[in-house]
Amino acid sequence: xxxxxxxxxxxxxxxxxxxxxxxxxxxxxxxxxxxxxxxxxxxxxxxxxxxxxxxxxxxxxxxxxxxxxxxxxxxxxxxxxxxxxxxxxxxxxxxxxxxxxxxxxxxxxxxxxxxxxxxxxxxxxxxxxxxxxxxxxxxxxxxxxxxxxxxxxxxxxxxxxxxxxxxxxxxxxxxxxxxxxxxxxxxxxxxxxxxxxxxxxxxxxxxxxxxxxxxxxxxxxxxxxxxxxxxxxxxxxxxxxxxxxxxxxxxxxxx
Ligand SMILES: NC(=O)c1ccc[n+]([C@@H]2O[C@H](COP(=O)([O-])OP(=O)(O)OC[C@H]3O[C@@H](n4cnc5c(N)ncnc54)[C@H](OP(=O)(O)O)[C@@H]3O)[C@@H](O)[C@H]2O)c1
Numbered sequence: 001x002x003x004x005x006x007x008x009x010x011x012x013x014x015x016x017x018x019x020x021x022x023x024x025x026x027x028x029x030x031x032x033x034x035x036x037x038x039x040x041x042x043x044x045x046x047x048x049x050x051x052x053x054x055x056x057x058x059x060x061x062x063x064x065x066x067x068x069x070x071x072x073x074x075x076x077x078x079x080x081x082x083x084x085x086x087x088x089x090x091x092x093x094x095x096x097x098x099x100x101x102x103x104x105x106x107x108x109x110x111x112x113x114x115x116x117x118x119x120x121x122x123x124x125x126x127x128x129x130x131x132x133x134x135x136x137x138x139x140x141x142x143x144x145x146x147x148x149x150x151x152x153x154x155x156x157x158x159x160x161x162x163x164x165x166x167x168x169x170x171x172x173x174x175x176x177x178x179x180x181x182x183x184x185x186x187x188x189x190x191x192x193x194x195x196x197x198x199x200x201x202x203x204x205x206x207x208x209x210x211x212x213x214x215x216x217x218x219x220x221x222x223x224x225x226x227x228x229x230x231x232x233x234x235x236x237x238x239x240x241x242x243x244x245x246x247x248x249x250x251x252x253x254x255x
Contacts, residue, residue: 014038092115103155214241
């Protein structure tokens with residue numbers, strides 16, 4: 001049964017969709033464990049949300065690429081807040097838009113270690129407690145890149161196809177348990193994502209020029225809605241794009 005104040009662990013809560021999800025869930029009374037490498041940001045966000053919403057919140061260091069960091073974060077979160085009921089596997093990134101002939105080892109390493117290994121590691125670490133608690137929900141931040149590919153996106157799209165595979169596999173493996181599994185798969189959302197991918201604010205701004213992208217709060221609202229539904233309802237997948245985007249290559253822009 002759903003606890004009165006479920007504990008949600010959000011990876012990559014320092015910026016963008018993770019931060020917005022923390023804000024949305026805090027407003028709904030969730031206690032929060034917020035992880036990222038930018039410790040000051042998650043720590044001050046936790047303090048702000050605890051004060052504003054009267055919830056328990058803690059922000060601490062988390063690097064999902066590192067098994068010791070994942071275990072230390074989960075141990076501390078559990079000690080401070082109790083059992084983790086909701087995992088939002090949000091930490092993720094793209095590096096570059098290089099074609100396969102040119103893609104760099106460092107870039108694919110970072111994407112695969114974060115988006116693939118990080119998601120596996122977090123999920124494996126959190127599931128036993130959810131089983132014991134008898135109520136859980138795992139969210140995966142996939143992407144439209146979980147469903148298709150584009151030039152220069154082989155590695156990022158590959159990692160998000162993986163996220164789709166693990167989501168669907170987990171739903172089969174956990175059938176019969178009171179743990180829900182939801183994939184949230186956005187199109188273009190204006191966050192730090194494109195700055196990280198392209199290396200400058202100017203190049204990132206060009207991605208959204210003349211069109212209206214989604215904002216992080218739109219994705220947070222999808223998560224808030226799915227976790228708030230009655231326990232019998234599992235939203236498998238939310239594919240959500242801006243009205244101005246029909247496909248990767250089909251974006252409506254004002255000239
Ligand atoms: N924006 C989009 O258009 C879009 C579309 C589809 C899917 N997504 C997915 O949505 C998720 C969130 O992206 P966003 O748009 O919110 O991007 P963002 O603003 O760049 O935020 C990314 C977050 O991930 C964290 N992160 C990165 N590497 C990490 C690591 N090794 N350990 C822990 N945290 C890490 C970052 O925190 P630190 O740097 O502080 O660690 C940051 O908080 C990603 O999985 C992304 O692939 C985004």
